[in-house]
Amino acid sequence: MSEARANILARLRAAPQVQPPERPYWQAPSFNDRLDRFRMMIEAVHGEVHVVTEQTWRPHLRKILAEKNVARVLAAPHLGIDWDDVVAYDAPVEDFKDQLVSGIDACVTTTRGAIAETGSLVVVPDVDEPRLASLLPPIHVALLKADDIADNLAQIIEAQGWAAAMPTNLLLISGPSKTADIEQTLAYGVHGPKELIVLVLQ
Amino acid sequence: MAADFSTRAHDALNNPQLRANFRRAMDGLMTKRAAQFEDKDNWTALRAKGAAIKARALAQLPDLLEEFEQKAIANGITVHWAETTADANRIVLEILTAHGAKKVIKGKSMVSEEMHLNAHLEAHGIKAVESDLGEYIIQLAGEAPSHIVMPCIHKNKGEIAQLFTDNIENQPYTEDVDALTAAARQVLRREFASADAGLSGANFLVAETGSLVLIENEGNGRLSTTLPPLHIAVAGIEKLVEKLDDVAPLLALLPRSATGQAITTYVNMITSPRKSGEQDGPRQVHLVLLDNGRSRVYADEQLRDTLRCIRCGACMNHCPVYSRVGGHTYGSVYPGPIGKILTPQLAGLDCAGDLPHASTLCNACVEVCPVQIPIADILVRLRTEAAEPSASPAVKGAGSGHSAVESAVWKGWQAMYANPAAYKVGTKALSVVGNLIPAAAPLLKQWTSVRTKPKFAAKTLHQLAREKGYDNE
Amino acid sequence: MPAHVTPPAEMPKDVYYFGTCLVDLFFPDAGLAGMELLKRQGIRVVFPQDQSCCGQPAFNSGHRSEAREVARAQLDAFPEDWPIVVPSGSCAGMMRVHYPDLFQGDRDEERAKAFAGRVYELSWFLVHVLGLDTKLVDKGEKVTVTWHGSCHSMREMGVVDEPKRLIRALSNVTLVENPREKECCGFGGTFAVRQPEVSAAMVADKIDAIGQTGAARVVSGDCGCLMNIGGALDKAGKPTRPQHLAEFLLERCHGR
Ligand code: SF4
Numbered sequence: 001m002s003e004a005r006a007n008i009l010a011r012l013r014a015a016p017q018v019q020p021p022e023r024p025y026w027q028a029p030s031f032n033d034r035l036d037r038f039r040m041m042i043e044a045v046h047g048e049v050h051v052v053t054e055q056t057w058r059p060h061l062r063k064i065l066a067e068k069n070v071a072r073v074l075a076a077p078h079l080g081i082d083w084d085d086v087v088a089y090d091a092p093v094e095d096f097k098d099q100l101v102s103g104i105d106a107c108v109t110t111t112r113g114a115i116a117e118t119g120s121l122v123v124v125p126d127v128d129e130p131r132l133a134s135l136l137p138p139i140h141v142a143l144l145k146a147d148d149i150a151d152n153l154a155q156i157i158e159a160q161g162w163a164a165a166m167p168t169n170l171l172l173i174s175g176p177s178k179t180a181d182i183e184q185t186l187a188y189g190v191h192g193p194k195e196l197i198v199l200v201l202q
Numbered sequence: 203m204a205a206d207f208s209t210r211a212h213d214a215l216n217n218p219q220l221r222a223n224f225r226r227a228m229d230g231l232m233t234k235r236a237a238q239f240e241d242k243d244n245w246t247a248l249r250a251k252g253a254a255i256k257a258r259a260l261a262q263l264p265d266l267l268e269e270f271e272q273k274a275i276a277n278g279i280t281v282h283w284a285e286t287t288a289d290a291n292r293i294v295l296e297i298l299t300a301h302g303a304k305k306v307i308k309g310k311s312m313v314s315e316e317m318h319l320n321a322h323l324e325a326h327g328i329k330a331v332e333s334d335l336g337e338y339i340i341q342l343a344g345e346a347p348s349h350i351v352m353p354c355i356h357k358n359k360g361e362i363a364q365l366f367t368d369n370i371e372n373q374p375y376t377e378d379v380d381a382l383t384a385a386a387r388q389v390l391r392r393e394f395a396s397a398d399a400g401l402s403g404a405n406f407l408v409a410e411t412g413s414l415v416l417i418e419n420e421g422n423g424r425l426s427t428t429l430p431p432l433h434i435a436v437a438g439i440e441k442l443v444e445k446l447d448d449v450a451p452l453l454a455l456l457p458r459s460a461t462g463q464a465i466t467t468y469v470n471m472i473t474s475p476r477k478s479g480e481q482d483g484p485r486q487v488h489l490v491l492l493d494n495g496r497s498r499v500y501a502d503e504q505l506r507d508t509l510r511c512i513r514c515g516a517c518m519n520h521c522p523v524y525s526r527v528g529g530h531t532y533g534s535v536y537p538g539p540i541g542k543i544l545t546p547q548l549a550g551l552d553c554a555g556d557l558p559h560a561s562t563l564c565n566a567c568v569e570v571c572p573v574q575i576p577i578a579d580i581l582v583r584l585r586t587e588a589a590e591p592s593a594s595p596a597v598k599g600a601g602s603g604h605s606a607v608e609s610a611v612w613k614g615w616q617a618m619y620a621n622p623a624a625y626k627v628g629t630k631a632l633s634v635v636g637n638l639i640p641a642a643a644p645l646l647k648q649w650t651s652v653r654t655k656p657k658f659a660a661k662t663l664h665q666l667a668r669e670k671g672y673d674n675e
Numbered sequence: 676m677p678a679h680v681t682p683p684a685e686m687p688k689d690v691y692y693f694g695t696c697l698v699d700l701f702f703p704d705a706g707l708a709g710m711e712l713l714k715r716q717g718i719r720v721v722f723p724q725d726q727s728c729c730g731q732p733a734f735n736s737g738h739r740s741e742a743r744e745v746a747r748a749q750l751d752a753f754p755e756d757w758p759i760v761v762p763s764g765s766c767a768g769m770m771r772v773h774y775p776d777l778f779q780g781d782r783d784e785e786r787a788k789a790f791a792g793r794v795y796e797l798s799w800f801l802v803h804v805l806g807l808d809t810k811l812v813d814k815g816e817k818v819t820v821t822w823h824g825s826c827h828s829m830r831e832m833g834v835v836d837e838p839k840r841l842i843r844a845l846s847n848v849t850l851v852e853n854p855r856e857k858e859c860c861g862f863g864g865t866f867a868v869r870q871p872e873v874s875a876a877m878v879a880d881k882i883d884a885i886g887q888t889g890a891a892r893v894v895s896g897d898c899g900c901l902m903n904i905g906g907a908l909d910k911a912g913k914p915t916r917p918q919h920l921a922e923f924l925l926e927r928c929h930g931r
Contacts, residue, residue: 005283011497012264020261026251093482101395118465130481131428135421154450163446166411168477172469177421181336183359184230187383190335192421211873522859526876562863565830585737612733616741620748622725629700648871653906656701663694663703667722674724
């Protein structure tokens with residue numbers, strides 16, 4: 001291995017050893033009504049929440065897409081979306097880039113759960129729903145099962161056993177893309193979606 | 203850039219626009235942070251945990267670095283080690299050259315600023331484009347960041363509108379923030395789509411899983427680390443945490459301390475490059491671990507605490523000096539209180555010896571630091587190392603602030619103040635003739651520029667206590 | 676982290692008073708007022724004539740050994756196991772928080788630690804040990820004041836509300852809080868002469884904020900801040916007068 005590596009590690013090992021301190025107690029918050037908290041938090045950062053059911057979400061989605069004048073939607077085929085112009089992200093990004101960057105109005109993705117405390121969606125990209133699906137189109141619609149909302153991050157890391165099997169990419173998404181770099185004034189959609197719509201399936 | 207802190211401070215203080223920009227921005231940030239931590243007991247417990255997590259990781263740093271490396275390699279990430287910024291620049295350049303890369307799109311990274319990477323790449327014919335809106339703006343202006351979280355906080359709408367009009371084709375002058383943001387989005391989308399590589403920093407490196415954790419609001423970090431075929435991350439060796447669930451309390455501290463947000467829009471955990479069957483993600487991920495003096499600082503138990511920093515910027519947001527003079531006055535990549543302790547340690551007291559003195563030791567930074575870095579104690583320690591060096595190998599440029607005159611003054615002070623008899627004679631004399639010292643005398647001259655001369659009382663408290671019959675035991 | 680200060684186990688009969696070097700030369704009346712307040716609560720106040728300075732100026736300038744020798748002279752001057760009351764949060768902070776570190780590995784380490792544990796900021800002592808906030812009887816005219824908390828009293832000694840409790844106990848006094856009360860006034864010891872322009876900008880903002888409260892007086896518990904703020908008010912021709920808390924309380928309750 002490199003000389004730099006050996007030198008750095010040698011210097012660190014030569015330094016005085018101290019006993020690693022224990023982690024003191026701190027309990028992350030929990031909530032009586034997790035959906036309520038999730039909704040409040042994500043709405044506060046410009047996210048939209050619609051509570052739907054397994055039966056109603058497809059027509060509801062259709063209504064939303066129509067209202068927002070969406071033409072082309074990116075979604076995995078297995079979702080069975082009811083829309084005329086649906087494309088699947090089924091080619092390597094190199095071949096799909098142009099379409100992705102400017103040819104799609106909205107995407108629909110699943111989630112692996114959510115965090116009530118901070119109003120965050122847990123999104124794990126995979127073969128059907130690649131990493132950029134939730135990022136490049138101007139509208140991101142996320143499907144979330146109400147039962148999958150955890151109280152806080154620590155809880156969901158533990159409950160879903162993340163540490164044992166980290167996916168290539170795991171994302172927490174809390175609202176649409178935003179910036180406050182110009183005079184602390186909030187502006188949405190600087191690089192990613194301008195709108196984030198969560199369909200909560202109850 | 204002017205020679206030292208005082209000269210630059212002079213310029214900044216005489217720029218009313220700049221002062222107003224900073225004052226307004228810092229006031230807003232302090233209010234937002236305070237709203238996040240209204241429950242004092244919870245804040246106290248949470249920051250104790252944050253501090254312990256970082257201290258714990260530092261205590262095991264060499265082991266964790268090795269564990270991380272092993273896991274990251276197993277995940278398909280290539281790990282590089284750099285002792286100096288020159289080494290790191292060389293490594294990044296080599297990777298880019300090997301891929302024939304001509305354009306790099308960058309997510310926000312303070313370590314890349316520490317390396318002055320953009321200049322190095324430009325010199326070798328590679329274009330580096332900043333994609334964080336704030337970084338993009340200052341890149342257009344040809345400036346350095348003035349804040350570690352909000353790099354263009356010193357600029358107002360008008361200045362930014364003008365920059366855009368001057369630099370972006372067909373961009374009409376507008377101060378509308380949404381329109382300015384949309385213009386940047388358009389320009390940068392093209393840059394993303396045509397970049398050969400993406401470069402980012404990392405907020406945490408998780409030893410347990412070999413993951414990189416990056417946080418951001420804009421999505422440019424996700425784009426930089428996902429869209430181009432090659433992703434290079436640069437990070438200081440102090441970014442390690444032991445367990446994945448250590449990230450949770452740190453995430454509960456960092457954005458809330460930084461900008462008063464409950465969480466950033468994106469938390470991006472990267473564990474490996476694109477796997478076969480996946481449609482996107484970089485085909486290669488490289489991580490450059492930068493030392494640049496950190497392992498030297500690590501040799502000292504007190505100074506080591508500096509390495510706990512999670513770069514939230516709260517210390518500068520609350521600093522009464524920073525909010526008056528702005529980030530550029532520090533002449534250092536890291537401004538504000540953290541810059542005052544970090545820069546002289548990384549670069550050496552011989553290079554940045556004025557920074558530890560640019561503080562009133564008011565402790566406002568210490569009060570808000572989410573990982574309890576004893577910034578004021580470290581400032582005093584560095585002043586001491588400059589004037590009266592200990593033998594600590596952790597300090598570069600120790601003794602460089604030594605002045606024979608100053609030492610003689612303090613020796614004289616000691617002779618009077620450590621000797622009760624001399625003290626009584628001296629103070630009595632001062633109460634008789636002290637007021638005759640002219641306002642233009644050295645030291646008093648600076649003092650009286652905006653204040654009247656302090657008046658020596660006719661009798662000292664020692665005299666009054668005796669006269670009033672207070673017991674002397 | 677501010678020091679964790681707890682009252683002495685028993686109500687003390689005797690206390691030491693550490694006047695501080697700045698008070699000694701420039702604000703002796705404030706120093707004396709603090710002693711009077713303690714005395715009027717039936718406590719014997721001892722003022723060791725061998726005291727001088729806590730050592731902070733040298734300590735903060737990086738001249739540790741000089742600071743230590745001056746500090747040692749204080750260890751010598753305050754030998755009994757009595758509380759040491761200090762009319763300055765900054766000097767109290769130096770002695771309570773930094774002495775143990777300053778004497779680490781020194782022959783006087785134990786003595787310094789014991790000394791540090793006996794140090795109290797005056798207003799804290801008046802409230803938590805003597806309960807003065809429930810005993811004050813205001814005899815003064817109506818007046819409006821504002822409070823300036825010193826950085827070290829708040830952030831090293833944990834003294835935040837105590838002085839305001841005392842002021843609020845005065846029936847004819849209106850306390851108008853300055854929204855920037857907790858911001859440093861820019862004194863910082865040698866900072867004021869090493870970075871005179873930054874210091875000047877800070878104190879200018881401070882007196883503006885004080886002016887906006889409309890208070891006739893700005894009361895503080897630290898003479899460093901008072902010297903800085905008062906000097907700036909004076910130079911700018913502002914009507915607000917600076918006063919040390921001890922002097923203010925004594926004047927209100929017992930006359931001059
Ligand atoms: S020193 Fe503390 S407050 Fe300052 S940036 Fe680092 S973590 Fe944040």
